[in-house]
Each structure stands twice: as C-alpha cells, then as structure tokens.
Amino acid sequence: MTRFFFAVSLLALGGPALADHETMLGPLAGVAETGITGSWSGSVEGEWFILRNDQDGAELVLSVNAGQAPDSGRVTQVNVAMQADEGTAATGIVFENPQAGAICVAEVTVGGSAVLFCNENGQSNTIANVTGVARMDGSDVLEVLEIPGAAQFSVNGQVIGEIAGSAALGADIGLMTYDRGQFAVADFAIFDVPAEGGGLGTGGQATGAGDPEVARIMGQPFADVVATKPVREGWSAYTQDGWFVLENAGAQNDTFGYVVDVGWADQNGRVSSVQGAFYPTEQMSAEDIASSTFGLMIQNRDNGNSCLGEITAQANAVLTCFVGSDVQEIGRLNGVAKMDGSDIVSLSEFPGSVQFQVNGQVLGQIDGHPAQGTEIGVVAYNPGRFFVSGFHVSNIQQQTGTGEVAAASGDGGGPLPMFDGESGRITSTYLGVLTGIFLHEFGHALIGELQLPSTGPEEDAVDIFSALRISSPGALDGGSAEANKINQDMALYAALQWYYSGMMAEQQGQSGVPWQDEHTADLKRFRNTYCVIYGGNPGLFGGIAEAVNMDERTLSRCGEEFTKQNRAWRTILAPHTRVSEYYPEGMLGRDAPGAKLVAQFEPSSRQVGNFVKTIIGDSGTFQGYLDGLSADYALPRDIPVIFKDCGELNAWYSPSEGSVTMCYDLIEYLIVMISDIEMGTQGGYAAGTAQQATGTGGTVSGQGNLGASTAPFVEGQAGGQTGGATGAQPFDELADMGVPVTRVLFPAPGRGPTPNGHATARIVTTEDVATLLTDDGQQWVLIDTRGEGQSLPGALIEPLAGRDGSLTDTFQANIDGWLNEVTGGNTGVHLIFFGNGPNDRSSYNGALRAAALGRYASVLWYRGGEEAWVANALPLE
Incomplete structure (x- = not known):
C-alpha cells in the first residue's frame, strides 16, 4: 500500500500512543508494546505509526523471530518516511542473529540513499550504497526477498544489493530506526512466497456488509462497494491472512472486480495503486491460470469505456483499452512482475492524461482518452485466486516553499501548461x-x-x-x-x-x-x-x-x-x-x-x-x-x-x-515561454485569466507557431498585420476532430478540440465572415473571446463572453446586459463569436450563451477564428 506523505504530517502529530498500531506494524505490534524505550516514543497518526527520538546516535530495533525462510521464499516489506535534521538518520529492515553476533540492515537515509550492510564478528561490510533512490514523500517501499541463505534488497522496485551466506539470515527480522528524528512506518509485513501451485494460505473469512477486515486491507471506500455489490456467480470474495481474495473456481473468459467512484482528477493530479498477485486454486495447475490476469482499471461509466493495467501469469504487464467493441493494446513490459505478492500496479492521473506503472516502470500513457472518468477499480480475469491489498487513491497536494501543504486551488503552485x-x-x-x-x-x-x-x-x-x-x-x-x-x-x-x-x-x-x-x-x-x-x-x-x-x-x-x-x-x-x-x-x-x-x-x-x-x-x-x-x-x-x-x-x-x-x-x-508563444497562453495560463507566472517574458508578437508538431511558420508583416507567407498551407477550418456537438459549456481553460458544428448557433467560414464584414447593408458585432493580442478588424475583445459555468447561472444575466449594451438593443444584428481557432472552445461557449438568451435572430460561430483568418492572408489590427 503506497501513501503520499508530506513533511507537514510529521509536524503535528498526536493521538493515543500505540493505539490501533497493529495495522501499521503487523507482526511487530506486540514487540512495540514493551520494546520502545529510552529516548524513543511511539504514537499513531492517521495511517502511520510514528517513532520519535531526540537523542543523537540512538538506535531502536523492534524484531520478531521468523526463523529460516522457506525454499519458495519469504518477503519482508514496509512503507516508510522520515523527517530529521541529521543526515545520518535512517530507517529500514533488519536481520539479526544475536547468538552468531551477526546483523544485516537494508535501510534508506533521510537524504534518499539506499544502503545495505552487514556486521559480523566485529567486521562491517557495506554491500551497496545507491544515492537518489528513496523519494522521501511517504511512497517509499522497502522490500527484502529472502530464500535460505540469501536475500535481495529493493527500494521502490529497484534492486539495491544482495546478501549471500550471512549468519544474520534465518533468525530475527524487524525494523530499525537510527538517530535523532521522526520516523513514519506503515504496512510492515512478513509473508511467505507460495510454492508452485500453492496459494497465500488456506481457508478464509467470507466478506459481508461492513466487514472491518476488508476496510483494513483495502480501505473504507473499497469496503463500502464490496458490502453492496453482489459477488458474480462462479466467484467468491473473502479475506485471508491480511489479503483480500477474489477466487474464480474455473469460469473462463470471465471478469470480476470492484470499482470505486473517486471523482475526476483535479489539476494537481492523483496517484492510485494496488498490490497483489494470483495463483492456482488447490485443484488447479499452473496451466489453468496461463491466461489469467489482475490489475488496476479506470472507467468512464457514462460512455462505457475503460483501460486496464494488468499483470499476466507470464510475469508480464499489459495496458489495454476498451472503447466500444474496439480493443487496443497500448503498452507492454515483459518480465516486470515478481509474482510473489509484492507487485504494485499504479496509475498517475492529471486532467486528460493517465500513466500506468508496474513496480515503478512506466507501462504506458493515454491522453484525451474517453476511458478516463470518475471510477477506479481492481479487476481479476479468468480462473485462479487473486490476492490483493492496499488499494489506495491519493490526491497529489501542492507544497509551498516553507514545506507546508498549499490548497489545491488558487495560484499557489503557478501555471501548468498542458499543450491542449x-x-x-x-x-x-x-x-x-x-x-x-x-x-x-x-x-x-x-x-x-x-x-x-x-x-x-x-x-x-x-x-x-x-x-x-x-x-x-x-x-x-x-x-x-x-x-x-x-x-x-x-x-x-x-x-x-x-x-x-x-x-x-x-x-x-x-x-x-x-x-x-x-x-x-x-x-x-x-x-x-x-x-x-x-x-x-x-x-x-x-x-x-x-x-x-x-x-x-x-x-x-x-x-x-x-x-x-x-x-x-x-x-x-x-x-x-x-x-x-x-x-x-x-x-x-x-x-x-x-x-x-x-x-x-x-x-x-x-x-x-x-x-x-x-x-x-x-x-x-x-x-x-x-x-x-x-x-x-x-x-x-x-x-x-x-x-x-x-x-x-x-x-x-x-x-x-x-x-x-x-x-x-x-x-x-x-515551458511557460513556449506555451505563451505556441498556445497563446499568458504567463502559462489560458488567455483571459487573471493569473500570471513570475519571470516569464510575454509572447513573441507577429510570430506564428513554431511547435515541432504544428503548422508551418507564418512571418508577421510590417505594421502588425499578418499575411500568408510563401508556402502557407490550406487551413481546414471545418475539420472533424471527433468532438460531438454539445449544449453544455466547455469548462475552463477552454483549450481543446471543438465540434465541427454548433448546437444553437450557425457555423460560418472565413469567406462568410469576410463577406459579412464588407457588406454595407449588414449590421454585425464581432466578438473575440480570447482576450489577447491583435484581433480581427472591428472586433470587441471580451474573454468573459466565453466564460464557462452553466446557461442558467447568474453570469448569464451579465452576458444579457452586456450584449444589450453593445448592440444598442438591436436584436436583429449578427453576433459573430470567434477565438484562436478550432482548438479554442471559448468562442463555442460565447455563441452558446448568446443563443440561449433567445432574443437574437442571428448568432454565428466562426470556428476557424484568428488562425483561419491569418491563413487566408487577411489583416489583423
């Protein structure tokens, strides 16, 4: 289970000491009751167990006798974070054999290094010291995979080093913290890797409404869904040895899982993850689960589309998207899964963009995909026993320069140009x-x-x-x-x-x-x-x-x-x-x-x-x-x-x-400079917003788009007018971009592909607009919703005319009053709304708002906007 942990969380700790700590410390919970002594103290804060020490050089070890690892292997795992002024502060997993005078420590330091060392017979041996591995944000997972006589240490899926033949192995296993500071621990666990054809234990507890064990393993939102959703025929769901288990006794080509409605990701982003593996049932062989998978899914219930990042029985990872009847493989990583219960499937989301990872490696990314929505879930496919834990969805919070977490709204984090x-x-x-x-x-x-x-x-x-x-x-x-x-x-x-x-x-x-x-x-x-x-x-x-x-x-x-x-x-x-x-x-x-x-x-x-x-x-x-x-x-x-x-x-x-x-x-x-020049943003923000990024130098006037993936450059002419340069390409202002016509306002910042039609206004081309503007017998009001730079001759620049919201909000009355003022009350004029071009949604909004008033006979949407105007060698002013 991966958590995002910020320094501010360690600055305001409280709560009853050692209360409810079993879920954080696992097998060490009993030891902690009596083993936290001297300058050390412990308490629970949220989902973390916190150890504090105010004495330089003090070390605390909490351990239990685990004995020899089985031939199939054993995994020790813990999620850690720390805050300390001393660069020597460290925490990690310890292996100790007091009778043999041997100890090995697999630790991370407050500076982000991962260190593996052993002390035997008074001799110290540093096996590995890798800098920059730990992120120190609460998402760090330390893991040791052990077999008789040997062990491998990993941090966040990256192998750090191996121990071979040490007398420290095969006795006590625990947690070590060192030096002055505050150390956060969660999900300490020791579990055996199942032998071929086995499982992660036998038996199990059937789930029921409000089962607290499901909430402990998978989180309360997930448990709430489990309590209300019937189990599909042929499947069973239960808890077992600290795992939530989905079991399919033999149904082929069958999928089952639980999906949680978590809302849309905001501009700061969020990360979701789940840990697990799958194995045959006791009546199955490995061949029976050859086509089985489990993973993490995003789903848009409104349109029925989904994408799934999954692990296969061959230890591969695959990203597949389902849009209607179309199935598309987006990404694949071969051999990335460990299949020992420690595999983590995760996804990072920002508005319009999702990236899937398996054990820290990027599986694939989708952008502007109809599968992104408000639901994330855990899904299993085909026969087998699917063991999962730690389903977690965490919003990424902004941080201020003082280390305090800033609000998710406002300008505290500056602009984030996303290039449509x-x-x-x-x-x-x-x-x-x-x-x-x-x-x-x-x-x-x-x-x-x-x-x-x-x-x-x-x-x-x-x-x-x-x-x-x-x-x-x-x-x-x-x-x-x-x-x-x-x-x-x-x-x-x-x-x-x-x-x-x-x-x-x-x-x-x-x-x-x-x-x-x-x-x-x-x-x-x-x-x-x-x-x-x-x-x-x-x-x-x-x-x-x-x-x-x-x-x-x-x-x-x-x-x-x-x-x-x-x-x-x-x-x-x-x-x-x-x-x-x-x-x-x-x-x-x-x-x-x-x-x-x-x-x-x-x-x-x-x-x-x-x-x-x-x-x-x-x-x-x-x-x-x-x-x-x-x-x-x-x-x-x-x-x-x-x-x-x-x-x-x-x-x-x-x-x-x-x-x-x-x-x-x-x-x-x-990045802001490029966005301002190529995308028409202002200080990295969509044109018309009040925010500005410090240090940015504005835009290059008279410049066209030099983007490496965009249209040819068009030089500006003297006097600020822009004409078509030699080599300019035809501009298809009515191109179908696959966006349906809508009667709902596009949300801010209003950049993105638009429909090639309008729900309530008449769409017009450059030729139509040019003819209208030069016809002395016509009355018109030309409204530029971009709010920036040069514009078409005679245009009124008003970015608020394309404001988002709803057609029944209070701002609609402001639009009504403003239009009445600029038209002089003449409802027979042509209202022509335009913006940057086909990727500017603000002008669509403006035409939608004006038409919704129901009083103007002619509301026109010039979709091609300034881009089409310039491409046709027409002047700006």
Whole structure:
C-alpha cells in the first residue's frame, strides 16, 4: 500500500500512543508494546505509526523471530518516511542473529540513499550504497526477498544489493530506526512466497456488509462497494491472512472486480495503486491460470469505456483499452512482475492524461482518452485466486516553499501548461526542454570528471555536445513511429527554446547577454545547436529552417559543421566510451566498470516542478534515460542529478560535489515561454485569466507557431498585420476532430478540440465572415473571446463572453446586459463569436450563451477564428 506523505504530517502529530498500531506494524505490534524505550516514543497518526527520538546516535530495533525462510521464499516489506535534521538518520529492515553476533540492515537515509550492510564478528561490510533512490514523500517501499541463505534488497522496485551466506539470515527480522528524528512506518509485513501451485494460505473469512477486515486491507471506500455489490456467480470474495481474495473456481473468459467512484482528477493530479498477485486454486495447475490476469482499471461509466493495467501469469504487464467493441493494446513490459505478492500496479492521473506503472516502470500513457472518468477499480480475469491489498487513491497536494501543504486551488503552485492535452506534445516539449538543459550540464560534467580537453569556450562546446547527443541516431530511435516522432520533436525543442528566448529579448528591446558573459547570445546558441541538428539530418529537421528563414548559405555549411563537431566529440570521448551499435568507436568493452548517473527529484512549490517530479521522475522515465548514458560512458564516480526549487533560473555542474543541479525554476520559465508563444497562453495560463507566472517574458508578437508538431511558420508583416507567407498551407477550418456537438459549456481553460458544428448557433467560414464584414447593408458585432493580442478588424475583445459555468447561472444575466449594451438593443444584428481557432472552445461557449438568451435572430460561430483568418492572408489590427 503506497501513501503520499508530506513533511507537514510529521509536524503535528498526536493521538493515543500505540493505539490501533497493529495495522501499521503487523507482526511487530506486540514487540512495540514493551520494546520502545529510552529516548524513543511511539504514537499513531492517521495511517502511520510514528517513532520519535531526540537523542543523537540512538538506535531502536523492534524484531520478531521468523526463523529460516522457506525454499519458495519469504518477503519482508514496509512503507516508510522520515523527517530529521541529521543526515545520518535512517530507517529500514533488519536481520539479526544475536547468538552468531551477526546483523544485516537494508535501510534508506533521510537524504534518499539506499544502503545495505552487514556486521559480523566485529567486521562491517557495506554491500551497496545507491544515492537518489528513496523519494522521501511517504511512497517509499522497502522490500527484502529472502530464500535460505540469501536475500535481495529493493527500494521502490529497484534492486539495491544482495546478501549471500550471512549468519544474520534465518533468525530475527524487524525494523530499525537510527538517530535523532521522526520516523513514519506503515504496512510492515512478513509473508511467505507460495510454492508452485500453492496459494497465500488456506481457508478464509467470507466478506459481508461492513466487514472491518476488508476496510483494513483495502480501505473504507473499497469496503463500502464490496458490502453492496453482489459477488458474480462462479466467484467468491473473502479475506485471508491480511489479503483480500477474489477466487474464480474455473469460469473462463470471465471478469470480476470492484470499482470505486473517486471523482475526476483535479489539476494537481492523483496517484492510485494496488498490490497483489494470483495463483492456482488447490485443484488447479499452473496451466489453468496461463491466461489469467489482475490489475488496476479506470472507467468512464457514462460512455462505457475503460483501460486496464494488468499483470499476466507470464510475469508480464499489459495496458489495454476498451472503447466500444474496439480493443487496443497500448503498452507492454515483459518480465516486470515478481509474482510473489509484492507487485504494485499504479496509475498517475492529471486532467486528460493517465500513466500506468508496474513496480515503478512506466507501462504506458493515454491522453484525451474517453476511458478516463470518475471510477477506479481492481479487476481479476479468468480462473485462479487473486490476492490483493492496499488499494489506495491519493490526491497529489501542492507544497509551498516553507514545506507546508498549499490548497489545491488558487495560484499557489503557478501555471501548468498542458499543450491542449496532446500526449506527444506534452512529452516532447517537457522532455525536450529538460533534456536539452541537462545534456548541456552533463557536457560540463564529462569535461570535469574525465578531464577532457576543451579547445574553445566550454559553454559553446557543451551546447554542441547537447545538440549532437539529443539528435543522435540512438536518441532518435524510439522503436515505433510514434516514439520516433516524439524523439525528433524533443531534439527540436532543445534548440527552439533558444530561438524563442532570443526573439523575445529582441522584441523587448533587450541587448542580450553582456559581452563579458561566458555564454553566447540566445539566438546565436539557437543557430549553433540547430545547425548541428539540421546538418546531421536535413531531411528530418529542415522544416524549422524554413520557418525561421535561415539562409541557404548558413544551411550549406551546417553539414560540414556537424561532421567536424561530431567527429571531435566522438574522438575525445572514445577512450571513455563503451563500444556499442551506436558508438562503434568506443574503446571500452560493454562490461567495463564505471559509476552511474542517479536522478533525485525533490518536491517543488510549483505545479511544473511537481509535474516533472511525478510524471518524469517518480515514474522512472528520466532515470531510464540516465541509465542509457551511464551504459555508454564509463564515469569515475556516481553523479547525482538533483531536481529542485532553486529560487533562480539556473542549472549547473559542481566539480567539487560531482553533481548536476537542475532547477525547476528554469524548466518552468522555458515551458511557460513556449506555451505563451505556441498556445497563446499568458504567463502559462489560458488567455483571459487573471493569473500570471513570475519571470516569464510575454509572447513573441507577429510570430506564428513554431511547435515541432504544428503548422508551418507564418512571418508577421510590417505594421502588425499578418499575411500568408510563401508556402502557407490550406487551413481546414471545418475539420472533424471527433468532438460531438454539445449544449453544455466547455469548462475552463477552454483549450481543446471543438465540434465541427454548433448546437444553437450557425457555423460560418472565413469567406462568410469576410463577406459579412464588407457588406454595407449588414449590421454585425464581432466578438473575440480570447482576450489577447491583435484581433480581427472591428472586433470587441471580451474573454468573459466565453466564460464557462452553466446557461442558467447568474453570469448569464451579465452576458444579457452586456450584449444589450453593445448592440444598442438591436436584436436583429449578427453576433459573430470567434477565438484562436478550432482548438479554442471559448468562442463555442460565447455563441452558446448568446443563443440561449433567445432574443437574437442571428448568432454565428466562426470556428476557424484568428488562425483561419491569418491563413487566408487577411489583416489583423
């Protein structure tokens, strides 16, 4: 059972000491009654058991005699968190044999490291010490899988190290806490791995209405559903040895489970998880459950669609979505499940986006999918006994810079640009910015750690390294057309951030970086990095060159620049590179020793930071990327890559500490800048909202969309009017985007695909609007619901005209009064509503509100909006 635990929870503890602690400490509950002594104290807070100590260097061990592990194996597991000023504070699982004078500890430290060590006969041996593994947010799960004479330690599904032949094994097992601080513990459990064909015990307690054991194992909301939903014929449900069990005695192609209505995920997101495994019944063989699965499901009851992240009997994980009669496999991970009862299936949700994980590895992501709704549940399929526990749904809370949890509403966490909820665009933009910054700093780290020569300005050299690495064949090969496209767009965004930043500086009258600064001006950095990217693959990356009007003379030199720079970096790095398909010049064997890059994601006070931490950090996505770099280059020491709030727009490599720091502040600044330019947001917020993000520099006026996945660039003309540039593509303003016509207002922020028709207004095209505006015999009011920048000639700019809510709310009267004022009471005029374009829902809302008044003879919706107007070479003012 995974919980999200924030520091503030440890600052206000109370409740009766040791009361109801059995559910947190499991087999250690009895020991805790008498074993918490000296400077230590214990109490219960919510779902956690808290141990406190105010004495330096004090250690507490609570253990029970567990004896020898069975041949099939035994798992010890605990969910931990801690708060301490001392960097040596630690907590973990302990194995001890007092008679043999041996002890082994599998622990995590307050700094996020995982350490495995043994003390025997007065000798201490550190087996493993891995930094940046623990997240310290209450979701950390420590696990030791033990067989006779050996044990394997894992944190959050990542194997840390192994113990072999230690006398500490086979005797006492328990919990260890060390040093001054507060230590939170939950779900301490010791359970045997079933032998082949067995189960997790025999017998069981049938469930009934209000069964408290179900609530203890699966949570009260789940228990409430169990109490009211009849068990399907052929299935049984019961509790057993701390598990909730669904049993199917033999029915084939049959699914059963329990679904909880948890509401829609809010903008801060939420994480859901369940732990479990499945086995044959006593009358079955392994072959009988070969096609069985269990997992976590999201479901939209309104439309009957669902997606399921499941574990199979072959220890694989599969993400499958069901839309009507269509079944689609979205993702698959082979061999990721352990099938010992410790597997965790989880999903992270944000509005319009869901990502499934199994044991911390990303299984797949869906965006804008009709299966996302208000229900999440646990589902089993085909014969077998399905053991599950710890069903948990947790909203992700924002945090302030002081460590206190902020309210989920308001501007406390800043903007969170989501690029219309398009999965590929979100991925390529965020990862492109993040990876581009990181590779620049990693270039510095390579020069510093490997003592590489740099014959020119180092800042320029590492810019080139970043461009070469992010656009290399290995980086672009994603294994599928969709993944390849995302990787290509990542490379472009790594360069485009400098173009956007430079153009903004020019338009704001800024001179750029001081002449004595070691960095090159942003537009020059764009030129240098893009030239390398383009030079290596002009057919793939030529579109942006045309968009930014890069001259042919420069482009003709880019191929040679790429060749020289690529040759130089590969030659310099060859002695430190392991030979591989993509790096045949490597002078080291694939098994050459070397250290690792290790990601550490701290909580952020900003929404962008926490989004990066949750989706890119906690999911293991970025660590997987770092593992690839660690496999290519033999590093002399581990390099922590630390993501955190810095209070400045920066990122840096520290030679003394051997670390790279990535500031959420800089990532947010660049993401907001791109969103403002490409999506028309203001400070990262939808146009017309009152919020603004600090530090953002506005938008690039006269610029079209340079997004790597979007339409061609259109240059602005003198005087602020925008015309169609050479090469502009036809604009299909009536394209069917698969959105049904609705009579309900679209919710804020109002960005997303729109219907190609309207429920109560008449849809019009650019030709219709142009004809109407130039007809002297017609009276019209042109209403721009975007509230930003230039607009169509004669338009009234009023973002509140497209406000969400309902057609019967009090604001509807305000719209009525405003329209009466601007029309002079003439109900025979044409009211024409428009916004950015087909992905701007505010104008649909405006037309819906006006038509609902029932007094205007002609309410028109110009769906194409400004985008279609500009594409047809018509002027703005």
